[in-house]
Amino acid sequence: MRSRYAAYVLELAPYLLATWHASTRPAEIVFDDPRPKWLGLQVLRHQAEEDSAVVEFVARYRVGGRAERMREVSHFVREEGRWFYVQGDFPE
Secondary structure (H helix, E strand, O other), X not given: OHHHHHHHHHOOHHHHHHOEOOOOOOOOXXXXXXXXXXXXXXXXXEEEOOOEEEXXXXXXXXXXXXXXXXXXXXXXXXXXXXEEXXXXXXXX
């Protein structure tokens, strides 16, 4: 999870695609303009089982001079020893 946040900060689309599960992976990743300036990541909770995990986090960023927060509950699965991002829910 933290590595994917770092990949967004560094705009490493190949890493993001490689760690995205094939069942939900987009064909490409396009980084929006204006680019956000990522300010930090706070993991609120995590729950892991043998082959699945859930991570709830808040990512802080600034775009267009405004500070923003994105809250997500990310779902992961493990296949052949590797973790893959499946999807995210965005609670209010």
